[in-house]
Amino acid sequence: VAGMYPAEQAKMVEASGANMFGAVVNTNSSRSFAWNVARSAAIIKKCVDETSIPVHANLGMGVGGIPMCELVPTDTVGRAGKILIEIAHIDGI
Numbered sequence: 001v002a003g004m005y006p007a008e009q010a011k012m013v014e015a016s017g018a019n020m021f022g023a024v025v026n027t028n029s030s031r032s033f034a035w036n037v038a039r040s041a042a043i044i045k046k047c048v049d050e051t052s053i054p055v056h057a058n059l060g061m062g063v064g065g066i067p068m069c070e071l072v073p074t075d076t077v078g079r080a081g082k083i084l085i086e087i088a089h090i091d092g093i
Contacts, residue, residue, distance in 0.1 A: 006043055010051040023047050023090075024058045029068045037065030037080045045088040054091035057084050 001009055006023040013021045025040040040057070048055045062068050065080045084090045 006047040007050045010047050010053070010055065014051050014053050018053065020054050020056060020091075021047070021051065022056050022058050024063050025065070027062050027065060027068060029062075033065065033067055033076055033079075036067070037083050040065040040080070041083050041088045044084060044090060048089050048091075056092040057088070057090045059084075059093055 001012070004012070006021075006025065010021045010023065023044050025043050027036045028039075044055065044057050057064055059066055059077065059080055061072055064084070065076075066072055067076060081093055084093070
C-alpha cells in the first residue's frame, strides 16, 4: 500500500471485503492551513467518489489539513471537519 493514493487504497480495501475505510492525508508543515485542508479535501473527495464503502477521514495533528503545533487551535479542527463533510462528503471523522 505504500506509495498509493487514498483512492487506490480504498479500492483495494473494498476488494478485500472491508466495510469502512479511514483515509489519511499528511499535512505539509511548510504550507498554510488553507492549502493543506484544500489538498486533503481534493484527495479525499476522489476517494469518496470512487468507492462504495463509507470513508472516514483521519483528522489530527499532521493529518487531514490540521497544522503541526503543540496546541492545535480548535477552530482549525472544526473548520477542517466541516470542509471535509461538506465538500468531500465523508461519512465520518
